[in-house]
Amino acid sequence: xxxxxxxxxxxxxxxxxxxxxxxxxxxxxxxxxxxxxxxxxxxxxxxxxxxxxxxxxxxxxxxxxxxxxxxxxxxxxxxxxxxxxxxxxxxxxxxxxxxxxxxxxxxxxxxxxxxxxxxxxxxxxxxxxxxxxxxxxxxxxxxxxxxxxxxxxxxxxxxxxxxxxxxxxxxxxxxxxxxxxxxxxxxxxxxxxxxxxxxxxxxxxxxxxxxxxxxxxxxxxxxxxxxxxxxxxxxxxxxxxxxxxxxxxxxxxxxxxxxxxxxxxxxxxxxxxxxxxxxxxxxxxxxxxxxxxxxxxxxxxxxxxxxxxxxxxxxxxxxxxxxxxxxxxxxxxxxxxxxxxxxxxxxxxxxxxxxxxxxxxxxxxxxxxxxxxxxxxxxxxxxx
Numbered sequence: 001x002x003x004x005x006x007x008x009x010x011x012x013x014x015x016x017x018x019x020x021x022x023x024x025x026x027x028x029x030x031x032x033x034x035x036x037x038x039x040x041x042x043x044x045x046x047x048x049x050x051x052x053x054x055x056x057x058x059x060x061x062x063x064x065x066x067x068x069x070x071x072x073x074x075x076x077x078x079x080x081x082x083x084x085x086x087x088x089x090x091x092x093x094x095x096x097x098x099x100x101x102x103x104x105x106x107x108x109x110x111x112x113x114x115x116x117x118x119x120x121x122x123x124x125x126x127x128x129x130x131x132x133x134x135x136x137x138x139x140x141x142x143x144x145x146x147x148x149x150x151x152x153x154x155x156x157x158x159x160x161x162x163x164x165x166x167x168x169x170x171x172x173x174x175x176x177x178x179x180x181x182x183x184x185x186x187x188x189x190x191x192x193x194x195x196x197x198x199x200x201x202x203x204x205x206x207x208x209x210x211x212x213x214x215x216x217x218x219x220x221x222x223x224x225x226x227x228x229x230x231x232x233x234x235x236x237x238x239x240x241x242x243x244x245x246x247x248x249x250x251x252x253x254x255x256x257x258x259x260x261x262x263x264x265x266x267x268x269x270x271x272x273x274x275x276x277x278x279x280x281x282x283x284x285x286x287x288x289x290x291x292x293x294x295x296x297x298x299x300x301x302x303x304x305x306x307x308x309x310x311x312x313x314x315x316x317x318x319x320x321x322x323x324x325x326x327x328x329x330x331x332x333x334x335x336x337x338x339x340x341x342x343x344x345x346x347x348x349x350x351x352x353x354x355x356x357x358x359x360x361x362x363x364x365x366x367x368x369x370x371x372x373x374x375x376x377x378x379x380x381x382x383x384x
Contacts (some may be wrong), residue, residue, distance in 0.1 A: 031043040033045055033046065034343075035047035035048065036048070036049070036377075038343045038344075038346065038352050039341060039342070039343040039344070039352075039377070040341070040342045040343045041340065041341050041342075041379070042340070044298075044381050044382060044383060045341075045379060045380070045381050046379070046380050046381075046382065047341060047368075047377050047378070047379050048088075048377065048378050048380070049089070049375060049376075049377060049378075050081075050083075050088060050089060050090055050367055050375075050376045050377060050378040051068075051081050051089075051090035051093060051375065051376040052090075052374070052375045052376075053090075053093055053374065054070055054079055054081065054093055054369070054374050054375060054376055055072065055075050055077075055374040056072040056073055056074055056075040056077075056371045056374060057070050057072065057079075057356065057357075057369040057370060057371050057374060057375065057376055058070065058071045058072055058073055058104040058356050058357060058369060058371055059071045059104050059105055059106050059154050059155075059288065059356070059357045059369070060106070060357050060359040060367060060369055060376070061106045061107050061108040061113070061359075062108065062359060062361070063108050063111075063113075063127075063128050065128050066083060066086065066362075067080055067081065067082055067128055067131075068080070068081040068083075068090075068359070068367070068376070069081075069096075069106045069108060069113055069127075070106065070369065070376070071103050071104040071105055071106040071115065071116075072103060072104065072371070073102050073103075073104050073152055073371065074102075076098060076099055076100045076101065076102070076103060077095050077097060077098050077100070077103070078095070078096050078097040078100065078103055078106060078113075078115055079093050079094065079095055079096065080093070080094040080096050080127070080131050081093050081094075081376070082094070082131065088361075088365070088378055090376075092131075094131040094132065096113075096124065096127065096130075096131065096134040097115060097122075097124070097134065097137070100115070100117050101117045101118050101119075101120075101148075102117060102118050102148065102151060102152040103115050103116065103117050104116070104152045104153065104154060104207070105121075105152070105153040105154050105155035105165075106155070107155045107156050107157055107163065109157050109161075109163075109191060111125065111126055111127070111128065112124060112125045112126070112127065113127040114140065114155060114163060115137070116152075116153040116154075116155045116165065117153075118144070118145075118146060118147070118148060118151035118152065118153070119142055119143075119144045119145060119146045119151070120139060120140075120141065120142045120144070121139075121140040121141050121144075121155070121163070121165070121189075121193065122137035122138065122139060122140060123137060123138045123140050124137045124138075125138065140189075140191075140192065140193035141189065141193035141196075143193075143196070144165070144167060144182075145167060145170065145180070145182060145183065147170035149168075149169075149170045149171055150168025150169055150170060150171075150204075150205040151168065151170070152168075152207070153165055153166060153167075154166060154206065154207045154208055154209065154287075154288070154357075156209065156210070157191075158188065158211060158218065159211055159216050160188075161191065162188040162189060162190060162191070163188060163189050163190070163191060164186060164187070164188045164199065164209065164218070165186075165187050165188065165189060166185070166186045166187070166203065166205075166206045166207075166209075166220075167182050167183055167184070167185050167186075167187060168183070168184070168203075168204065168205035168206070169183055169184045169204050169205060169249065169250070170183055172225055172226050172227065173204075173225045173249075173250045173259060173261065173262065174250060175250050175262050175265070177201075181198070181201070182198070184201065184202060184203055184204060184249050184250070185198045185199070185200060185201050185203060186198070186199045186200040186203055186206060186209070186218075186220065186240075187199060199218070199240065199243075200218075200220075200240050200245050200246075200247060201244070201245070201246045201247070202245075202246040202247040202248045202249045202250075202251075202273065202274075203220070203222055203238075203247050203249060204222055204223060204224070204225060204249040204250070205222065205223045206220040206221055206222050206223075207221065207223070207287045207288070208220065208221045208286065208287045208288035208289045208307070208308070208357065209221070209289065210289055210290050210291060211291075212239075212291060212303075213291050213293050213303060214303070217239055217240055217241055218239070218240040219237065219238065219239045219240075219277075219289065219291075219305065220237075220238050220240070220289075221235070221236065221237055221238075221280070221286035221287060221288075221289055221307060222235065222236040222237075222238055222247065222249075222276075222286070223235055223285055223286065224236065224253055224254065224282065224283065225249075225250070225253055225259070226283070226314050227314070228253075228257070228260070229282075230282065230283070230315050230316055230317070231282045232253075232254075232257055232282055233253030233254045233257040233282065234253070234254035234255070234257075234276070234279035234280060234281060234282055235279070235280045235281060235282070235283070235284050235285065235286050236254060236276035236277075236278070236279060236280060236286075237276055237277050237278040237280055237286065237289070237305065237307065237326060238274065238276050238277060239277050241274075245274045246269075246272055246273055246274065247273065247274050247276075248266070248273040248274070248275075250262045250266075251263055251265060251266025251267075251269070251273070252266055252270070252273050254276060254279050255275050255276065255279060277326075277334065278326055278334055278337055280307070280309070280324070280337075281309070281319060281320065282312075282315070282319070283312035283313075283314065283315045283319060283320070284309040284310075284311065284312060284319055284320035285309060285310035285311055285312065285313070285320055286307050286308070286309050286310070287307075287308050287309075287310045287355075287356050287357060288307070288308045288355075288356055288357030288358045288369075289305055289306060289307040289308070289358065290305070290306055290358045290359070290360055290366070291303055291304070291305055291306075292304055292305075292306055292360065292366070293360065294360055294361075294363070294364025294365070294366075295364045296363060296364025296365055296380065296381050297364060297381050298381065300327065301325065301327075303328065304325050304326060304327040304328065305325070305326040305327075306323055306324070306325055306340060306358055306366065307323065307324050307325075307326065307358075308323050308355040308356055308357060308358055308368065309321065309322050309323070309324060309355065310354050310355065310356060311344070311345065311351070311354050317349070318345055318349045318351070319345075320345070321342075321344040321345035321351060321353075321354060321355070322339055322340070322341060322342040322343075322344060322345070322355065323339075323340045323341040323342075323355055323358070323368060324337065324338065324339055324340055325337075325338055325339075325340040341355070341368065341379060344370070344372075351372065352372075352373065353370040353372040353373035353375065354370060354371055354372035354373075355368050355369070355370055356368075356369045356370065356371050357369045361378075365378050365379060365380045365381075366378070366379045367379075
């Protein structure tokens with residue numbers, strides 16, 4: 001299958017739209033293994049601790065040396081995790097930056113670490129060789145909005161070597177298409193911060209995205225609005241298949257929920273809105289995602305999407321707090337939406353942690369950050 005340029009997305013896997021319904025939840029997985037006393041996974045998988053002293057761990061990035069860089073939100077810090085003896089257990093956690101504003105976003109490129117604050121992006125050069133004495137960062141841009149609501153930014157370099165930077169809505173639900181159209185978008189910039197472009201519009205708040213390994217299309221999670229009830233609207237998994245797509249916010253949520261305040265303004269444009277590939281569930285807060293391309297997991301995981309559901313905060317009964325799998329048929333249609341790693345939400349609504357971001361290692365194992373417990377887990381598979 002021939003890759004396409006990221007802004008000329010020609011091949012759409014989401015032509016085959018999948019809806020889980022207004023009360024969608026993943027299908028149950030019957031065969032389970034238990035790790036660490038509370039985390040459950042399909043039989044043959046094991047979850048271990050990669051690092052257990054990473055307060056408020058959020059997005060992760062990896063350098064060619066194997067160093068893991070981790071952003072945070074409320075801690076205002078950026079960490080470097082070093083596994084000197086290569087046994088997949090952290091030996092040292094260095095703090096390489098402090099007193100930053102919601103610096104969840106980290107991305108590694110050509111020896112430099114890029115760190116996103118709310119309105120700024122910094123570059124730390126030669127960072128692998130300077131853990132204990134980090135260099136003074138270079139300011140790449142300070143041209144993003146300063147609003148803190150949904151202002152934290154997940155960032156990543158795309159196949160086009162541009163840095164992709166989302167700009168969340170500065171609200172639960174609001175319309176800034178006319179007065180400040182940078183809000184509710186995904187943008188991209190050159191590595192030096194120049195030539196900002198809007199890649200997608202109508203995106204309430206994406207805190208996780210990646211590129212499909214075959215089509216090179218950008219896929220992203222999006223958090224649904226609050227205060228329309230326990231079971232609506234749905235959070236989303238989306239795919240960008242062409243330039244100038246609009247994903248509905250603030251007019252249309254999920255497949256068919258028109259906003260009570262802004263919906264009427266958007267109904268005349270209904271055909272212009274791109275529907276989600278999968279409705280992931282109400283208030284589950286999907287964050288980081290990846291397409292699995294390793295050799296360790298069973299073939300049924302290859303090229304499937306793994307998504308961290310951070311979990312609800314304003315629902316009468318909690319939901320989410322797990323990692324799920326979206327698998328696809330050969331024609332690109334959705335085959336199954338199911339739990340993968342669970343257990344952070346225990347009976348009685350005891351919360352053991354909140355999964356945030358995913359990172360695939362060279363051996364095919366997968367790291368999961370947990371900003372609630374301040375840990376990073378490693379998922380491995382041994383044929384049973």
